[in-house]
Amino acid sequence: MLSMFKRKPKGIIAELALEDFYSTLTAMEVEELKDSLAHPYQLSNRPYMRDDLDKGNRTYGRSASQFLDSMSEGLSPNLRKRVLLEAVKRATDSMDKHFPRTKLAEMAYKDGDFAECERYCLEAINELDKDEFKDARNTTFSRLAIMYEKQGRIQDAINISEQALKLGQHDGTKGGYSARIERLHKKLR
Known part of the structure; x- marks a missing residue:
């Protein structure tokens, strides 16, 4: 019932059309992804912030598969596997x-x-x-x-x-x- 009131994600998730995958994540998994995105090793002129994942208008500049692959580093094993499988699925x-x-x-x-x-x-x-x-x-x-x-x-x-x-x-x-x-x-x- 609550899911119909859930806001549609924006940010990188929307830009890369990852809403369907994102909707399968638990709140804890979303937080884990946000933590991974905010790590200082991210290659960007301007470091990503946690909210860039699903809010705002930040872009990634590469494919959804490459984004998911890069996001997989440092995740818990189960979430990492799900993210990598999604990267393979979305690869072109x-x-x-x-x-x-x-x-x-x-x-x-x-x-x-x-x-x-x-x-x-x-x-x-x-x-x-x-x-x-x-x-x-x-x-x-x-x-x-x-x-x-x-x-x-x-x-x-x-x-x-x-x-x-x-x-x-x-x-x-x-x-x-x-x-x-x-x-x-x-x-x-």
């Missing part, structure tokens, strides 16, 4: 989907949910625009290789490492994927 290209999926994969890995981690990593890899990530470090490949190795899925770790190597990926280690593949082949023997 592979780049906008990639970063929230990578964060979701890391969260799942830390929670010990390896099936979910694998799903997010594979979604990120399968939707890659190969040219966008050429010669860049894409952590989903190394996350999968590490996870597969820890699970004893050595051949899967080799396969994903070979795929990464073919795409010119770097895993941040001294020997890169080549050395990882050599080491994994030794484990197969």
